[in-house]
Amino acid sequence: MYSLDIGDAIAFLLGLPDSEFDALTAPDTAPLINVGVGKDVTILELAQLVKAVVGYEGDLVFDTTKPDGTPRKLLDVTRLHTLGWKAKTAFGAGLQATYQDFLRHHNC
Numbered sequence: 001m002y003s004l005d006i007g008d009a010i011a012f013l014l015g016l017p018d019s020e021f022d023a024l025t026a027p028d029t030a031p032l033i034n035v036g037v038g039k040d041v042t043i044l045e046l047a048q049l050v051k052a053v054v055g056y057e058g059d060l061v062f063d064t065t066k067p068d069g070t071p072r073k074l075l076d077v078t079r080l081h082t083l084g085w086k087a088k089t090a091f092g093a094g095l096q097a098t099y100q101d102f103l104r105h106h107n108c
Contacts, residue, residue, distance in 0.1 A: 001037055002094030005087040009035040012085045020083070036075035037087040043068060049092055053099050 013021070013033060025031040041049075047060050080086075089097075 001035070001087060001091075002089035002097065005037075005089050005094070006035060008088070009080065009085055012083075013080075016083070024079070033079050034075035034077050035080060036077045037091065038075070038077040038081065039091070040072055040074040041091060049095060053092070053096050 013024075016024075023029070024033060044060075044062075050056075051060060
C-alpha cells in the first residue's frame with residue numbers, strides 16, 4: 001500500500017463525524033480498522049513487479065525447499081470500504097513512485 005493512501009485513510013477516519021467514529025471504537029466493538037487495498041499479492045507477483053520496476057533483467061530463483069511464510073497477507077478492509085474509503089494508488093504505481101523517490105534521494 002502506498003504511503004499517501006495510508007495517510008489519506010487515517011485522515012479519513014479521523015475526519016468522520018464523532019457519532020460514526022465513536023461507533024467504530026465502542027467498548028463492545030473490536031476497535032480495529034484494517035487499512036489496505038483489499039487485494040492479495042503473491043511473493044512471485046511481488047518479485048516480478050519489483051524486477052520490472054527496477055529494470056532487473058536477470059532470472060528470479062526461488063528456493064522451494066524453504067518455508068514460504070504466511071500463505072495469505074490479505075487484510076479484510078470491509079469496514080473501511082463500507083465507510084466509503086478506498087485506496088487510490090495501484091500497487092504497481094505506488095512501487096514505481098517509491099522507487100523513483102529512492103533514486104532521486106540517493107543519487108543512484
